[in-house]
Amino acid sequence: MKMVENTAGRMVPDEINGNMAVPFKGVGKHRPEGRKYAPPIPTCSDYPEDNNKVVASLREALELCGLHDGMTISTHHHLRDGDLISNQVFAIASEKGIKDLIWLPSASFPCNDPVIEYLENGTLNRIEGSMNGPLGMFVSEGRMKGMAVLRSHGGRVQAIQDGEVKIDIAILSAPTADAFGNAKGTGGPSATGVLGYAKADYLYADKVIVVTDNLVDLPCFPMEIEGNYVDYVVVVDKIGIPEKIVSGTTQITKSPDRLLIAELTALFLEKSGLMHDGATMQAGAGGTSLAIAVYVHEMLKKKGWKFRFGFGGSTKYMVKMLEEGQMGYILDAQAFDLDAVKSVEHNPNHVPYSVFNAYNYHSKGNLTTMMDIMILGATEIDTGFNGNVVTHSDGLLLHGIGGWQNCLHARNVIIPVPLFRDRIPVIVDRVTTLCGPGEMIDVIVTERGIAINPRRQDLIDSVKGKGLPLVTIEELKETAERICGKPEKAAFDDRVVAAIKWVDGTVIDAVRKVKK
């Protein structure tokens, strides 16, 4: 493996875990070749005629799938911090003495920290997916055997579709399923509302296991996972802890400083004319984003306007817009709270929408390019408007990419962030890890001013002389440094512990082991 400089000026490995890797070439520059990956052709004759695919246990299902060393195991993260299944898979594998598995989750959560044990005992070689908290620390300290690969939600399905990762066994927890394997996110004690992250997994995996705690008679309808892709169904007492799957209620931030940023963001959306009747918007479930959603909702009501649709993760605040007539549809890949779960079950205009259909860059169109307003977060933004979402300024890998890179393709990307967190500047001269190129980030809203990317003269013109506190990104950086002092950079060893993929599968940056 050698390190090469990509077009963003970052040194990246030309090889990841023994496979050749393509360095980032610029936005839209890399053209894929060849044909999509395909799993082996199954035959009906191998499956029971009554289509009852229920087996006694997860262990039996894994054995029937031929679990062995070096396999790639995928899971989705719809059970979020209440996931009771993923860890079990590796516990079983560990008991069986299986080694060097690769885990491909669509995201991991604190409840998955116990897998550190299986990384340490060799059951797992590596995780290719988001890593937070202790897992992120484990990787940053160089303790994981293989190299982590961080992909966006869209990048993950792209990699699966293109065959960059081949899933041997997909283990898909489902709140409701029938014995044939049709499954959905609503109903049962562990409802997630939607299963928007499961699609690529069941389409492309060699073997698919559906795990449910709510088995219903066929048909489980409307199915988000189609039974003809499913090998085995496992029924367990509990797939998840309900209160950790969805928040009872998502809360807007109570921090006055964050509310101020949210207010400023809403004001920017209004004055710039980005808000209009028929616009489309996406915002996350963070406290600041939710506060923006509340302000935006008020604005829509006052003007008598309606968003054409909003893209989830859905929350009660979006549901309120839908129900009160300020949003035409919610297209939804995941539901964040109980109101959203209820809504997707009962409201026909609240539509489950897979990330495979929304975010995949190697597909015939991308929903994100239709979004007028995109509200995102970041751990760091630099004076070139480049963004970091995976590491902190201390170099530790502590967040996943999520849908962030995919969402950068929206028409107007707005990032509300505090200028500094405690003493740590968010606006810096060079991001610690590059996750998104500056040409795709349009507006930074901080409590100490709004910086618009000079590439967006149209946006600059749209708000000129309208009383907004406009500043340059350099001014923001200087203000942060004047208040906090100039931060030192994190020191790293040479060893690459994680590769950061761009939406097209190329390598945009690498994360190195932190120096102790």
Place this chain on the structure above:
Amino acid sequence: MKQVITGNSGPKVRSDIEVILELRTSGGIELEVRSKVKTMYGRAIDLQCRQLLDYFGIKNAMLAVNDTGALPFVIAARMEAAVKALDAASGKSFIPEMIPENRYSSMRERLRFSRLYLPGNNPQMFLNAGLHSPDGVILDLEDSVAPDKKDEARILVRNALCQVNFYGAERMIRINQGERGLEDLEALIPFNVHLVLIPKCEDAETVRTVDEKIRQIKKNHSQEGTVFLMPIVESAKGIENAFEIASASTSVVAIAIGLEDYTADLGVQRTKEGRESLYARTRLVVASKAAGIQPIDSVFSDVGDMEGLLENVRSSKALGFEGMGCIHPRQIAVIREGFSPAPDEIDRAGKIMLAYRKAREKGLGVVALGTKMIDPPVVARAEKTIDLAVRLGLLPENWSEEMAKE
């Protein structure tokens, strides 16, 4: 050896630093830095601590700091407080540079709708306070600071007055009662304090003592300009003496009422409707108006109830109050809205003023709007409303031309 601890620590504390200092007779400086931001600022913190020890002439000490992202002015304050608690400062203080943004002055007649209380020993809340655009910020040394933290709060507040940009808000401090309050003045007045709140004020004498002390300090530092005073009346006796207090000195620009203590003094419950304090509040308003100063209402303590707050502000305004304390930044906008003239109020006042001017041009003694006669006091009130609306930016300077066109 005696060990002292200054600063705050604990799971919820941010942007502060706990300093543990013990003087020694030999062995040089033993320094341990623990910090949430160690990668970015570990060396800077280490260097700053050593420089400060050196400044105070301390050569041998054990120093441990536990940092949660404190800014340099906070680190300096906590260090100085620790050194002073050990009586090792050799009479020195470490005064940070006054940033140029903090050199603005205030005016007697400026609006004081909202003034935001900032607990004096809680640096996390200082930094963004001015961004919420309160009319004033109060760095509080009195009730919000624990008795054993009073000394370090005073140093922290001094450093904040030098280094924290309050973005144009009137810079206020609330001093302690009695002798400690005069010491507070000694330490803080030289750092461009615009206004001093005198807590639990019961008589004119207290006001004059504070006023005289401030004049002395100003003179000693060869500084010009008046430091305004806002006595807070919080007892039955204070209410009885309201007019004397309000007119005790030309420095007094406003008088505030503190209802928690007042109702406690009466031995009654404080209610949302506030019937129990109606007399005191109206008495205070009348005394203030008689003395030509601003009457300021008590804080509204339920920070979650914005509708209740707005209602409270409206009734407060109806009684004649011209401002209210805030204990949370989210209250600021509500208070401003409540005290600002409403659109229909501005509209009516504008029409009255236009009619009045027209009558004057025609040499008419009687002003009429439609079929209604307008008395001179009505004109005077309309003028006040219009002036306020212009000051708040709710009306353009050339409002009369705009309105005459319609």
